[in-house]
Structures are given as C-alpha cells and as structure tokens.
Amino acid sequence: xxxxxGIIKQSGRDALLILDRPDQLVGRELFIPSRYLHGAPFxxxxxxxxxxxxxxxxxxxxxxxxxxxxxxxxxxIAILGIIRQYGLSEKFPARVLSExxxxxxxxxxxxxxxxxxxxxxxLRDLRTITIDGEDARDLDDAVNIxxxxxxxxxxxxxxxxxYYVQENSVLDREARERGTSVYLSDxxxxxxxxxxxxxxxxxxxxxxxxxxxxxxxxxxDGRQVGGEICExxxxxxxxxxxxxxxxxxxxxxxxPDRYPQFLDDLRNMRxxxxxxxxxxxxxxxxxxxxxxxxxxxxxxxxxxxIYAYPISFANGIIESFMIAANEFVALTATAEKLPFSYRxxxxxxxxxxxxFIKLANVFGVQxxxxxxxxxxxxxxxxxxxxxxxxxxxxxxxxxxxLAKARYAPDNLGHFGLASTNYCHFTSPIRRYPxxxxxxxxxxxLHSDVPRSRWNKLADSISEHSSDMERTAMQAERDxxxxxxxxxxxxxxxxxxxxVISGFNxxxxxxxxxxxxxxxxxxxxxxxxxxxxxxxxxxxxxSSGTQLHIGDPVEVQVAQVDVIRRRIDFExxxxxxxxxxxVSSMADKIRSGRRGKPDSRRKxxxxxxxxGNRSGKKNKLKSAGSTKSKKSGKTKPRRKKK
Numbered sequence: 001x002x003x004x005x006g007i008i009k010q011s012g013r014d015a016l017l018i019l020d021r022p023d024q025l026v027g028r029e030l031f032i033p034s035r036y037l038h039g040a041p042f043x044x045x046x047x048x049x050x051x052x053x054x055x056x057x058x059x060x061x062x063x064x065x066x067x068x069x070x071x072x073x074x075x076x077i078a079i080l081g082i083i084r085q086y087g088l089s090e091k092f093p094a095r096v097l098s099e100x101x102x103x104x105x106x107x108x109x110x111x112x113x114x115x116x117x118x119x120x121x122x123l124r125d126l127r128t129i130t131i132d133g134e135d136a137r138d139l140d141d142a143v144n145i146x147x148x149x150x151x152x153x154x155x156x157x158x159x160x161x162x163y164y165v166q167e168n169s170v171l172d173r174e175a176r177e178r179g180t181s182v183y184l185s186d187x188x189x190x191x192x193x194x195x196x197x198x199x200x201x202x203x204x205x206x207x208x209x210x211x212x213x214x215x216x217x218x219x220x221d222g223r224q225v226g227g228e229i230c231e232x233x234x235x236x237x238x239x240x241x242x243x244x245x246x247x248x249x250x251x252x253x254x255x256p257d258r259y260p261q262f263l264d265d266l267r268n269m270r271x272x273x274x275x276x277x278x279x280x281x282x283x284x285x286x287x288x289x290x291x292x293x294x295x296x297x298x299x300x301x302x303x304x305x306i307y308a309y310p311i312s313f314a315n316g317i318i319e320s321f322m323i324a325a326n327e328f329v330a331l332t333a334t335a336e337k338l339p340f341s342y343r344x345x346x347x348x349x350x351x352x353x354x355x356f357i358k359l360a361n362v363f364g365v366q367x368x369x370x371x372x373x374x375x376x377x378x379x380x381x382x383x384x385x386x387x388x389x390x391x392x393x394x395x396x397x398x399x400x401x402l403a404k405a406r407y408a409p410d411n412l413g414h415f416g417l418a419s420t421n422y423c424h425f426t427s428p429i430r431r432y433p434x435x436x437x438x439x440x441x442x443x444x445l446h447s448d449v450p451r452s453r454w455n456k457l458a459d460s461i462s463e464h465s466s467d468m469e470r471t472a473m474q475a476e477r478d479x480x481x482x483x484x485x486x487x488x489x490x491x492x493x494x495x496x497x498x499v500i501s502g503f504n505x506x507x508x509x510x511x512x513x514x515x516x517x518x519x520x521x522x523x524x525x526x527x528x529x530x531x532x533x534x535x536x537x538x539x540x541x542s543s544g545t546q547l548h549i550g551d552p553v554e555v556q557v558a559q560v561d562v563i564r565r566r567i568d569f570e571x572x573x574x575x576x577x578x579x580x581x582v583s584s585m586a587d588k589i590r591s592g593r594r595g596k597p598d599s600r601r602k603x604x605x606x607x608x609x610x611g612n613r614s615g616k617k618n619k620l621k622s623a624g625s626t627k628s629k630k631s632g633k634t635k636p637r638r639k640k641k
Contacts, residue, residue, distance in 0.1 A: 004030050004048045004063055005085040007072050007563065008040055015040075017048050017063060020081060020563060026054060026061040036064035045072040047084045072563060075301035078482050079186050086475045088182055092193050096174045100193040103164055103200050106207050112233060115210065123213065124235040127265055128157055130203055131318050134241045137198040138181075138190070140427045142211070142236050143321055147268045151219040154272065156325040157234050159201045160210040161428040162439045165192070176461065179468025181430035184479040186301045190430065197429050205239040212438050214325040214425070222275025227328050229441055238262065242314040249314070270313065273320040280323070284376025284418040288399055290392070293515045295483045303487040307514045322426045323417065323641065329437065330421035334411050338440050339454035341433040341462045343424045343641065344412040345405040348373055352401035359397060362535050363390055375418040389550030392511075393501050393536075404470075405641065407433050407462035409455065417641055433465045481565040484516040488567055489560040495572055500551045503531055508538060508547055510555050510569055518567030520555060525571065551576055 004026070006019040015032040022028045030048055040046050048063035069084065070077045083090055092100075116122050128142040139159075146153040165171045175191050182189040190197045203209050211234050216227035237259050248254050249270055254263050281287070294309035326343070333340045357367045365384045367377070378398060385391040402416065407424075414422040425441075428434040436457070443449045501511040507521040522529045522538070529538040529547065538547040555569035 002050065003066075003084050003087055004050065005045065005069075005081045006030070006048075008032070008037075008042050008044055008046050008065070010042045015042065017046065017065075020045075020085065026050070026063075030061055030063040032063055032065060036062070038065050040065045040068045043072075045069045045077055045081050047081075075186070075303075075483075075486060078486075078562070079184055079301070079479055082184070082475055082478050082482065083189070085478075086471050088189055088471070088475060089178055090189065092174065093170075095170050097193055097195075099169065099171050100195040103195065105199055107200065107210060109208075112208055112210075115231075115233065119231070120210070121213065121230045121232040123155070123157070123211075123232045124208065126155060126234065127259060127261060128155065128234045128236050129238040129240055129262075129265070130205070130236055131240050131242060131245055131314065134243060137194075137202065138429045139203040139236075139239070140429045141318070141322065142203045142234055143269070143318070145265055145268045145272065147271075151217065151225070152222075152268065152272045153215075153217060154321065154324070155213055155215045156321055156426070157203070157211040157213045157232060158325075158426050158434075158438070159203055159429055160212050160231065160438065161192070161196070161201050161435050162442060163210050164196055164201060165435065167439060171196075175435065176432055176464070179432050179465045180472050182472040183476055185295045185303075185476075185483045186297055186479070191432065192429060201429055203234070203236050205236040208233055208235055212441065214328050216324060216328055218272060218275075222272060222279055224324065224328065229329065229332060229445070231442065231445065242312060242318075245314040245317070246312045269317050269321075273313075273317040276320040276324060277316060280320075280417070281379070284374060284379050286375050286379045286382065286398075286416045286418075288382075288395060288416075289386075290395070291515045293480050293484075295480065297483070303483040306484060306487050306516055323419075326423055326425050326641075327419055327421055329425040329441065330411065330423040333423065333437075333440070334421055336444060338444055338449065339409070339451055339458045340411075340423065340440060341407045341409060341436055341458050341465070342411045343405060343414060343422050343433070344408045344410075345414040345416045345422075345641075346403040346412055347415055348378075348402045356394075356397050356401045358534065359536060360385075360394065363388070363394060365394075375415055379418075389499065389552070390536075390548070391550070392499075393549045406466040406469075409458035409462050414641065422641070431465070432468075433461060436461050478565070482562075485560050485562045485565045485567060488516065488518070488557050489562050492557050492560065495554055495556045497552070497554055500547060500549055500553060502549070503533075503536065503538060505531055510553055512555075516567070518555075518557075518569045520553075520569045520571050524558070524568075545574075546576065547574065548576065 004017060004019060004023065006017040006029070009016045009018050011031075013034045015034070015037055017030040017032055019026075019028055019030065030050070032048065036051065046065050046069060047067040048065050050061065051064050052060060052062040054061040067084070069080050072078065126144045128144040130139045130142045132139055141159075142157045144155045144157075165175060171192070178191045181191045181197075192201070203211070211232045213230050213232040214227060215230065217225050219225050244255070245266055248263060249266055252263065289311070291308040292311065294307050295303055296305040298304050330342060353369070353373055357369055360367050360381055363385065365381050367381050369377075382395055382398065385394045405414070405416065411421060413420050423437055424431055424434045425437050426434065428438050440449065440454060443454075496512045496514075498510040498512040500508050501517060502509040507519045509517055509519050511517045525540075527540045527542050527545075529540050531538045536549045539545070552575045553571055554573035556572050557567070558570040559568040560566070
C-alpha cells in the first residue's frame with residue numbers, strides 16, 4: 001500500500017493533505033473527507049492511504065488519515081515523513097529481535113573449535129585489519145596482505161552472516177524483505193538487527209569472528225593469477241580508518257598500539273592497489289568521482305554543518321580490493337554455473353548516449369561512436385573533461401546516459417567497470433544479495449546446492465533487491481536534501497560561492513562548494529534569458545551576457561521551502577568560465593544562428609531539464625555515506641558498483 005505524506009489543511013468541514021511531493025496519480029493534494037480525518041489536527045504532518053482514485057478529469061481522489069506524525073517543523077518529523085513515504089521499516093518485529101538476542105556478543109569458544117573440526121580455516125594469526133570510516137559500526141570486511149617474491153598474497157575476509165541468519169528463518173525473511181540497509185542523514189535503518197550488524201557479525205578487533213574469505217594471488221604487475229574461497233575464522237589486529245591510513249602513509253607515523261609490521265602492510269596495500277587501479281584504467285573502467293555530502297547534526301537532529309566529504313587514496317585501497325574479490329567470486333560462480341545474483345551494468349541507452357556525445361562535442365571533447373560503445377571510449381572522454389569547469393556536470397550527464405546497475409540471475413557483465421564477471425560479495429551485513437551469494441558459495445563448498453530452488457530465489461531476490469536499492473537511494477537523497485534545506489533556512493541572506501551546474505526552462509542551478517544545490521530563477525535576473533539546451537547555456541541577447549555550465553558564481557540565499565526541500569538563490573556575481581569552448585560557443589551564438597528573441601516570448605515548456613529540478617545533488621550512490629544515529633556524521637560507504 002502506497003503512503004501519502006503531507007500537511008493537513010482545513011477545507012470547510014473536510015481537509016486537504018498537501019503532499020510533500022507531487023504524486024503522479026493524485027497531483028499535489030489529496031482530499032480527506034471529515035469522516036476520514038479520525039480526529040487528526042490541522043497543520044500536522046500526517047500519513048494517508050488512498051480510498052478512491054481520481055476520475056478521468058483528474059479530480060475526485062480521496063484519502064484516509066492513517067497516522068499523525070507531528071509538527072512538520074521538527075527535524076525528526078521531517079525524516080519520519082520520508083521513512084513513511086517510501087514505506088521503509090523503522091523498527092524490527094519483536095520475533096526478529098528475539099531471534100537475534102539468542103546470539104551473544106562474541107562466538108562461543110566451543111563453537112569456534114567445532115567449526116575448525118568441521119574444516120573451517122583458522123586464519124587468526126594473520127595480520128588482518130579493517131579500514132573504514134571513523135564512525136562505522138558494521139564492519140563487513142577485513143584484509144591482509146603479504147608481499148612475496150612473485151607478487152602479492154591478498155586476503156579479503158567478509159563477515160559470515162549466513163552462519164547466524166539461517167535460510168527462511170525470521171531473521172532471513174526480514175532481511176530479504178528489507179533488501180538493504182538505508183543510511184538517512186540522521187539515522188540508519190539496518191537490514192539486520194544491531195545485535196548482529198554491530199555485534200557478533202561486525203569484524204571488531206581482537207575478537208574471533210567467523211568469515212568467508214577470498215584468498216587471492218597477484219603477480220608483480222597486479223594481475224590476479226590464482227585464488228580460493230573458504231570458510232574461515234579471523235581475529236582483526238587493528239580497527240583503522242581512512243584518515244589514519246592516509247596519515248600513516250603520508251607521514252610514516254603510526255599509533256603506538258599498532259603491530260610492528262603495520263606500516264609495511266599499508267605500503268604493500270597501497271602498492272598493490274595502485275597497480276590494480278592502473279589495470280582497471282587500461283581495460284576502460286569508468287571512474288566517476290562525485291563529491292559526497294557530509295552532514296553534521298546536533299543532539300536534536302539540527303544540521304550544524306554541510307560539506308564535501310574528502311575522499312583519498314586510502315578509500316581507493318579498499319575499493320580496489322573489494323572489486324577484486326567481487327570479480328573473483330563472480331568468475332568462480334560463472335565457471336561452476338551456480339545459482340547466483342550478479343551485479344550487472346548493461347550498455348548505455350543509445351539515444352541518451354547520442355545526446356551526451358553531441359554535448360561533449362560542443363564542449364570541445366571530440367567523440368565519435370562507431371558500433372557498440374565501449375567503457376574505454378567513455379572513460380577517455382571523462383579524463384579529458386575532468387579538470388574543466390564543466391567536467392562535473394558533463395560527468396553527471398554521462399552517468400544519466402548509462403543504464404542503472406542492478407542485480408540479475410544471469411551474468412551480463414558490468415559495463416562501467418569494464419568487467420565480464422561481477423557480483424556483490426563484500427557487504428552481507430547491509431545488502432541481501434551479498435548474503436544470498438554467501439549462502440550459495442557455502443553450499444557449493446559443502447557440495448550441497450539445491451539448484452532448482454536457488455535458481456528461482458536468485459530471480460526474485462535480484463528483482464526485489466534492485467527495487468529496494470532504488471528506494472533506499474531516493475530516500476537517502478531526500479534526507480540529505482531535507483537537511484540542506486534546514487541548514488540554509490538558518491542562513492537566509494548569506495552569500496556562498498558555487499558553480500552553475502544545470503538548467504531548466506525556469507532558471508539555472510548552482511552547486512555550492514559544500515555540495516548543496518539550489519536554483520536561480522531567470523525571473524530574478526535583469527533582462528530576458530534564452531535557454532539553449534543543446535549548448536547548455538542561457539543568453540541575454542540584449543546585454544550579451546552568457547551563462548554556461550561550470551561558470552563560477554556568487555549567490556545569496558533568497559528563499560527556502562523546508563517542507564518542499566526547495567532552495568532559491570539570487571545571483572550576486574558571475575564570471576565566465578575560462579576555456580576555448582566558451583569563446584567558440586559565443587561566436588556561434590553571435591553569428592545569428594538564433595535571432596534576438598521577442599522580449600515577450602516565454603521559454604519553451606517542452607525543453608527537457610538538464611541538471612537537477614529540485615536542488616537534489618545527483619551523486620553516484622554506489623558511493624554513498626553511512627550515518628551514525630547519535631552524531632549524524634557520515635563515513636564514506638563502499639561505492640555501489
């Protein structure tokens with residue numbers, strides 16, 4: 001059942017629910033007859049269900065209030081509205097929590113010994129470490145490395161969640177329904193109860209943990225030459241962070257409690273990671289680098305700071321190792337013809353890609369498409385524009401031309417990574433497809449694979465998990481947009497530096513240095529501006545002023561609608577971006593390709609949007625952020641490749 005969330009407004013004896021977001025079926029408001037108000041007070045944010053759909057004329061939709069959330073001005077109520085709108089699960093059922101409580105904080109020593117007798121590999125003496133965000137609580141993965149005469153020995157050890165989440169148990173059914181953990185700006189909605197996700201499944205330091213390991217061999221050039229998958233037991237020697245790893249490798253200084261070979265291990269990890277990255281670049285892997293948004297919150301959920309979270313080479317080390325493990329596992333599953341859920345990324349949409357190529361050519365990036373597009377071709381284009389003022393926006397346009405990554409029971413390859421075999425294996429605490437992949441791998445290791453049943457499950461799990469991932473990503477974006485609106489509502493009249501990041505017929509969008517995006521309406525500018533879609537610019541023919549993607553601007557916060565999460569700026573200062581494409585575009589515009597428009601003529605309403613309609617930051621959510629419920633701070637999350 002779809003939820004409709006909005007604010008109750010009186011309408012005679014009846015009411016209207018003014019929706020937070022326009023709905024395709026009912027529009028902006030839902031009529032609530034007095035008998036269906038159930039005593040809900042006017043002015044409150046509430047949830048409704050649809051009782052009658054609109055007629056052919058679009059009128060007549062009615063609803064019934066099912067829950068009153070509270071004062072719409074409270075930050076926690078705003079986020080609760082997002083949770084209800086997307087039908088997310090805020091709490092776990094009692095029976096699920098009860099089953100999770102059966103497990104202690106750490107594994108029973110007797111159960112560890114029993115697992116070893118069953119054949120589980122004892123890897124507790126290895127120098128395994130975890131590298132994550134400083135606020136992370138659910139540590140899925142640990143790594144260890146050894147440099148050998150012929151190359152590198154790398155272990156990627158992933159929490160063995162399936163040991164505790166048995167197939168078709170209440171824990172398993174709940175996790176399958178949720179599909180993924182959801183990381184909102186002020187809280188986490190975990191896929192598994194915290195007793196598991198932050199406890200016995202999390203690879204905390206100095207305690208025994210059950211894992212599933214991909215142990216891989218690489219030559220001196222960083223190419224994988226062998227490997228195996230096994231059930232294992234590890235004991236992490238250090239819980240480290242990206243920040244610590246970066247500082248240690250840059251300064252050579254380590255914390256006093258680190259083991260003697262700690263710095264050597266980090267250096268070997270970076271060395272191997274750099275070689276892996278270079279090989280991925282050579283094969284044509286597309287590297288999207290969009291800024292991640294970090295939100296600091298006070299104890300009441302009020303945003304105190306918003307800024308771009310720094311991503312460094314330390315993040316890249318773990319990303320390279322996780323990609324390698326995911327590819328190795330997918331290759332194994334393909335070779336063994338296992339029932340599986342692959343992570344697939346198909347060819348770009350031809351029409352969208354053609355539009356991107358034409359835009360790239362306008363910006364001086366010469367591209368020609370002969371036959372099927374290749375990742376290498378698009379990666380080369382991105383490298384050309386990376387340092388240009390318009391580079392970020394052009395990268396976002398390319399991202400929109402690509403098909404969205406999803407889960408599938410068939411191995412269709414991963415276009416963006418230029419990989420023929422790829423899956424999600426490394427995060428079973430927060431993604432159900434990873435948990436299913438673990439279950440299949442363990443069945444294969446024990447020669448117990450119910451192929452018919454698991455093949456059917458692979459199909460349904462892949463489809464449902466893809467749907468839930470899209471829902472989670474949209475909810476996460478909305479929660480960040482909500483905090484951005486709340487933050488700037490406290491800074492009305494303040495000026496900020498940013499760049500023009502997109503256009504629509506009503507105005508242009510500006511992305512601030514802190515990653516927040518808002519719109520400058522054309523009506524707020526002096527004179528008439530004509531939006532030229534195919535050149536991503538707007539021109540005032542009277543003054544000769546041109547506005548281009550990537551142009552630096554200074555803007556003032558003019559108006560913020562916290563309920564609708566809409567931010568309007570007023571332009572204070574504009575500078576034309578430097579680059580040959582600007583002058584060449586100006587010459588073509590002045591050449592009379594378009595005559596001076598009638599000042600009474602309105603912009604064409606049919607012009608499609610280029611940029612972001614509502615101030616939402618279009619970032620790659622395969623690179624998302626996780627949040628701590630207590631502090632509201634974020635940590636970089638593994639990219640959703």
